[in-house]
Amino acid sequence: MKVKIGELAKMTGCEVVTIRYYEKEGLLKKPERTEGNYRIYEDDDIARLRFIRHCRQHGMSLSEIRALLAFNDNPNSSCDWINALIKQHIEDVEKQIDDLIHLKNHLENLYHKCDGGKKEGCGILKSLIDGENCKYCQKMKCQKTH
Structure with missing residues (x-):
C-alpha cells in the first residue's frame, strides 16, 4: 500500500x-x-x-x-541491553509515582489549611510563603541541585 x-x-x-x-x-x-x-x-x-x-x-x-x-x-548481538533499558524505565516510573503521591499528599495537606477567610488568614498562602518543612521536599530540592 x-x-x-x-x-x-x-x-x-x-x-x-x-x-x-x-x-x-x-x-x-x-x-x-x-x-x-x-x-x-x-x-x-x-x-x-x-x-x-x-x-x-x-x-x-x-x-x-x-x-x-x-x-x-540488524540484530547481530544479544538483546540483553533492551531488558536493562526497560528496567530503567520501570525504575523511572516508580520514582515518578512516588513523587506524584508525595505531591498529592502535600496538596491535600495544603487544601485543608484554608478556612476561606481573607488573604491574611489563608493557610495555603502562609504555607507556600513559609515553605513548610517537608523532609521529602527537602530531599527533592537537594537532588535537583546536584
Whole structure:
C-alpha cells in the first residue's frame, strides 16, 4: 500500500509535523516522492512509524528509539541491553509515582489549611510563603541541585 503523508498521519494518529520531524531525525527513511513532490510511504514505513509511536507511548527517548530501530534492522548481538533499558524505565516510573503521591499528599495537606477567610488568614498562602518543612521536599530540592 502506498499512502501520502496525510493518510499516514490519520492511519497512525501521528501529526504530519511529527512525521516530518522523525524523518529529519533519521528515525524514518526519506520517502520516495511523486512527480508532484508529495511524500509517498509504504507498508514498512507505516510499521516503522507505529513502532516509533509505541516506543514514545512507553516513554522512550528518540536516542533510545534510534538504538532499538538499529538493533531491529540488524540484530547481530544479544538483546540483553533492551531488558536493562526497560528496567530503567520501570525504575523511572516508580520514582515518578512516588513523587506524584508525595505531591498529592502535600496538596491535600495544603487544601485543608484554608478556612476561606481573607488573604491574611489563608493557610495555603502562609504555607507556600513559609515553605513548610517537608523532609521529602527537602530531599527533592537537594537532588535537583546536584
